[in-house]
Amino acid sequence: LSSEYPVEVDLPPPTELKPSYDVVIIGGGGHGLAIAYYLSKYHGITNVAVLEKAYLGGGNTARNTAVIRSNYLTSEGVRFYAESVKLFQNLSNEFDFNIMYSERGQLTLAHTDATVRAFRQRAEVNRHFGGRTEMIDRQQIRELVPTLNLDPGHLPVLAGLWHIDGATARHDAVAWGYAKQAAKRGVEIHQLTEVQDLVIEHGRITAVKTNRGTVKCGCAVQAIAGASSLLLAKAGIRAPIHTYPLQAMVTQPFKPFLDPLVSSSALHCYVQQTSRGEIVFGGGSDPYPLYNTRSTLDLKESLLAHAIEMFPFMANAKLMRQWAGITDMTPDYSPIMGLSPVQNYYLDAGWGTWGFKSTPICGKTMAELVASGGKVPDLIRPFALDRFSTFQQVNEMGATAASH
Numbered sequence: 338l339s340s341e342y343p344v345e346v347d348l349p350p351p352t353e354l355k356p357s358y359d360v361v362i363i364g365g366g367g368h369g370l371a372i373a374y375y376l377s378k379y380h381g382i383t384n385v386a387v388l389e390k391a392y393l394g395g396g397n398t399a400r401n402t403a404v405i406r407s408n409y410l411t412s413e414g415v416r417f418y419a420e421s422v423k424l425f426q427n428l429s430n431e432f433d434f435n436i437m438y439s440e441r442g443q444l445t446l447a448h449t450d451a452t453v454r455a456f457r458q459r460a461e462v463n464r465h466f467g468g469r470t471e472m473i474d475r476q477q478i479r480e481l482v483p484t485l486n487l488d489p490g491h492l493p494v495l496a497g498l499w500h501i502d503g504a505t506a507r508h509d510a511v512a513w514g515y516a517k518q519a520a521k522r523g524v525e526i527h528q529l530t531e532v533q534d535l536v537i538e539h540g541r542i543t544a545v546k547t548n549r550g551t552v553k554c555g556c557a558v559q560a561i562a563g564a565s566s567l568l569l570a571k572a573g574i575r576a577p578i579h580t581y582p583l584q585a586m587v588t589q590p591f592k593p594f595l596d597p598l599v600s601s602s603a604l605h606c607y608v609q610q611t612s613r614g615e616i617v618f619g620g621g622s623d624p625y626p627l628y629n630t631r632s633t634l635d636l637k638e639s640l641l642a643h644a645i646e647m648f649p650f651m652a653n654a655k656l657m658r659q660w661a662g663i664t665d666m667t668p669d670y671s672p673i674m675g676l677s678p679v680q681n682y683y684l685d686a687g688w689g690t691w692g693f694k695s696t697p698i699c700g701k702t703m704a705e706l707v708a709s710g711g712k713v714p715d716l717i718r719p720f721a722l723d724r725f726s727t728f729q730q731v732n733e734m735g736a737t738a739a740s741h
């Protein structure tokens with residue numbers, strides 16, 4: 338491993354766009370870059386351009402709170418995210434670039450009998466499909482997180498879902514690592530290049546129109562997180578996506594006091610301490626659809642009130658930053674991956690508030706899909722767009738909420 342703290346990535350200097358590529362990937366976030374990397378690494382496909390309208394990883398990849406976990410509710414979800422956790426564990430070695438992967442475990446609090454029952458089911462499903470998750474009682478919670486208030490006002494903690502695989506990583510290093518390795522294999526990465534329209538002829542995409550001209554393509558993938566609906570509309574594709582801001586905030590640094598990630602859906606709050614000692618708070622999405630990354634006082638007040646119920650000493654903490662990203666929510670809180678009604682236009686969308694943790698496995702499986710010319714890998718088959726018309730949704734709402 339390189340011992341250097343990753344602060345920037347060496348990429349080849351910007352070049353002119355070529356008139357045509359085998360694969361155009363729209364969106365230079367973690368997902369788009371991961372697809373490019375796995376295409377070049379496992380399939381020898383390198384005539385690839387990643388087109389990013391702003392700068393690498395400047396979208397939700399750089400805005401998320403970096404929670405990595407696989408303790409989902411459905412067999413489809415657990416299988417998929419557990420594979421991602423495995424890939425994350427070796428990513429620093431694979432990149433020769435430290436993504437600061439840190440396995441701390443995630444503790445989700447149950448405040449009602451109904452939640453305890455649901456958590457028991459989650460623990461069973463997890464164990465069965467590859468996640469390390471178990472129920473723990475109040476005494477075990479006390480030992481794990483001595484600073485946690487187990488009796489916040491009206492909602493005493495009854496038990497916890499302890500997910501040993503819960504982890505964090507430096508999110509932008511993940512984007513940089515993929516970018517560096519993809520570029521080394523010949524992938525072109527074009528920043529400040531916005532895809533403004535799609536050229537679709539006889540049900541196939543033939544080119545994308547950008548602010549730097551038109552580029553022909555053998556096929557294209559859209560991996561643009563909170564902007565998915567905008568390009569789907571250009572492709573004439575309908576998807577049940579609603580777009581909401583999601584905010585987070587961070588305090589001044591403290592001495593290490595909190596190793597696990599702690600979350601409570603009932604309190605709409607999750608808390609973690611970064612390797613720099615800062616405390617990150619996050620919660621649910623804003624309650625109205627909007628394309629805007631402003632921070633609000635409303636969210637700050639409600640989120641911090643709950644955070645202080647969990648960790649009362651934080652009442653004296655100073656907040657350093659608050660920010661937002663734009664998230665594309667689906668009705669079942671699962672992503673949309675795979676084929677689209679446009680024959681050679683592939684979808685990596687609907688990642689809502691939970692897509693950072695899936696970056697490696699989504700990249701790997703989407704690359705398989707693209708390289709095979711449209712054969713959908715088993716792991717992502719359940720997340721097809723047409724599940725919304727065939728009523729085969731993958732309901733992860735209960736396992737997403739304020740846990741991300």
Ligand code: FAD
Binds near residue numbers: 400660694
């Ligand atoms: P992005 O990183 O957003 O990349 C998409 C890129 O596409 C952007 O860089 C954008 O500029 C570019 N783009 C958009 N339109 C165009 C266009 N027309 N042409 C060219 N480029 C375009 N997930 C977790 O797993 N764990 C968490 O703890 C977590 N916490 C979160 C906290 C917050 C506050 C937010 C906002 C999100 C959180 N998420 C979390 C969700 C996660 O961040 C996203 O699902 C994930 O980063 C999506 O990755 P991406 O590469 O698809 O998107």
